[in-house]
Amino acid sequence: MNWYDIIFYLFAALVLVSGFLVVTAKNIVHAAFYLLFTFFGVAGIYALLGADFISIVQIMVYVGGILVLILFGVMLTNKITNVDIRTGTVKVLPAAIVIGIFAGALLALMVKTGWYSNPGQIPETTLPVLGKTLITQYVLIFELLGMLLLVALIGAASIARRDKE
Amino acid sequence: MLVVGLTHYLVLSAFLFSLGLYGIVTRKNAIMVLMGIELMLNAANINFVAFSRYGNYGIGGQLAALFVIILAAAEAAIALAIVLNIYKTFANVDVDDINNLKE
Numbered sequence: 001m002n003w004y005d006i007i008f009y010l011f012a013a014l015v016l017v018s019g020f021l022v023v024t025a026k027n028i029v030h031a032a033f034y035l036l037f038t039f040f041g042v043a044g045i046y047a048l049l050g051a052d053f054i055s056i057v058q059i060m061v062y063v064g065g066i067l068v069l070i071l072f073g074v075m076l077t078n079k080i081t082n083v084d085i086r087t088g089t090v091k092v093l094p095a096a097i098v099i100g101i102f103a104g105a106l107l108a109l110m111v112k113t114g115w116y117s118n119p120g121q122i123p124e125t126t127l128p129v130l131g132k133t134l135i136t137q138y139v140l141i142f143e144l145l146g147m148l149l150l151v152a153l154i155g156a157a158s159i160a161r162r163d164k165e
Numbered sequence: 166m167l168v169v170g171l172t173h174y175l176v177l178s179a180f181l182f183s184l185g186l187y188g189i190v191t192r193k194n195a196i197m198v199l200m201g202i203e204l205m206l207n208a209a210n211i212n213f214v215a216f217s218r219y220g221n222y223g224i225g226g227q228l229a230a231l232f233v234i235i236l237a238a239a240e241a242a243i244a245l246a247i248v249l250n251i252y253k254t255f256a257n258v259d260v261d262d263i264n265n266l267k268e
Contacts, residue, residue, distance in 0.1 A: 001168075008169045012177045019181055019204055023188035028197060035200055038181075042207045049174070049218040051227050054210075054234075061234050066203065066241045073196050073245040077252040090261070095190045103183035110175040117171045120221035130231075133224050145235050152239035160246035 015041035
């Protein structure tokens with residue numbers, strides 16, 4: 001067992017424990033903050049897999065963007081002054097049984113399948129090849145995603161706008 | 166068993182995906198459902214990057230993960246705008262109580 005394995009198990013434990021706390025926490029603000037640890041753990045997993053750029057993007061977009069958005073959503077849609085920030089759950093036991101069976105099937109699939117595995121050499125950085133591929137082979141998707149972000153921006157602003165009365 | 170390989174990452178992502186699904190199924194608050202979706206997207210991304218790593222560093226997997234992150238950001242913005250509107254109309258965000266599109 002070398003350092004790589006130990007660090008992997010640490011990050012995996014962080015992701016799974018905080019992910020479990022996200023879906024079981026009674027207080028929705030606590031759930032949002034546990035989500036922070038999950039995202040950091042996943043960023044660590046990306047770094048372990050040699051995807052340095054994806055790891056940084058994960059921290060910048062998920063932790064810096066999506067989590068802040070979610071926290072804003074929590075704060076704006078709960079009656080903070082009335083201490084009604086708790087959130088209910090429905091049908092926990094049947095859901096746990098069904099999801100348990102589903103997780104077992106998924107695990108069996110992942111473990112039993114003989115995946116093609118060719119580790120290769122870890123490159124120094126993935127950034128140049130990512131950039132080159134993005135503006136040659138995937139340039140159409142790149143431009144379409146830019147359009148999509150613009151449309152999402154305008155759409156979100158117009159949906160959330162308050163009507164003048 | 167103890168040496169980390171592709172299977173370890175796949176198992177981790179399978180667990181994370183199941184946790185996200187559990188969150189979506191059992192929670193009533195729309196924002197908690199959104200958090201479950203984010204967990205599932207992260208699980209899928211771990212798979213993409215892991216297959217990229219163990220497929221002799223094919224860059225396609227990492228690009229797919231990048232596109233998923235971008236789509237997740239757009240999705241979160243739109244979903245929260247909709248949730249804010251629902252809150253304005255119904256005064257709560259329980260997905261069980263929301264059953265009409267227009268007043």
